[in-house]
Amino acid sequence: MNMKNVLNFLGLFISFFVFSQTKSVKKLPIKNVTKTVVRKSSPEVKPNPDLVVIHQELPVLIPKKEDGKFGYVNQNGKFIIKPEYHIAVFFYEDCNLLNSPNEKVRKFGTDEYATVEKDMISYRINKAGKRVYQFKDSDLGKCKLDNYKQQLYQAYVLNGFYGIIEKSRFVNAADYRDYQIYPQYQYLYIMEGDDVANPMIVASHNDRFGVIDVNNKVIIPFEYSNIKRNFTWKLGRMFEVTKDGKNYYYIDSRNKTY
Secondary structure (H helix, E strand, O other): OOHHHHHHHHHHHHHHHHHHHHHHHHHOOOOOOOOOOOOOOOOOOOOOOOOOOOOOOOOOOEEEEEOOEEEEEOOOOOEEEEEEEOEEEEEOOOHHHHOOOOHHHHHHHOOOOEEEEEOOEEEEEOOOOOEEEEOOHHHOOOOOOOOOOOOOEEEEEEOOEEEEEEOOOOOOOOOHHHOOEEEEEOEEEEOOOOOOOOOOEEEEEOOEEEEEOOOOOEEEEEEEOEEOOOOHHHHHOOEEEEOOOOOEEEEOOOOOEO
């Protein structure tokens, strides 16, 4: 084989080798390519414009009775949840559910939900009025009592009249200076609340009920036939009152009706 033929053969072999490599590269499948996944952002939860806040200390939804049934109004008095319940309480924590043995239902014990009753069945509803949970005895846990706050003041009766004393410093019933409020009312009841240094006190004077503070300042005028001694002040910073002894409704500390 002469030199010319050798060179031609080598050239042909190199061309064939390069061609085959190029062809094989083109045939190789593309593996392990990381794809960029574009996730859609969760839509922002828009606040309900009907849940107006006029007074920060008040609930955004307030139980209200109409035609014998309870629903919820906003701070403007507009019904947000239609009246259809026999019982409706403030949106507040339910410690039985918060301590439930069933972890899945504990979230319904938070203050984002309220307890209502219809047709003898109790539910928790959200602020849109949707029933999200039906009570079951097996779901109820035990409430913890470690959040109880000892009251500083208590009612004291002298000669048939009610006053207020501070238990830790009261010594001599004959000394008027030992009284926080000297006995002068037909009746007094200290409402349970978180501020034990400045509790609200349901009082009766001239057969009418009002509310005073520990400095004997009138908070709610004496114009009601009854004011319920329940947890409405603690739960909602409101009082449940009536003027005719039959129809009860809520008022705030400004004596505004809801």
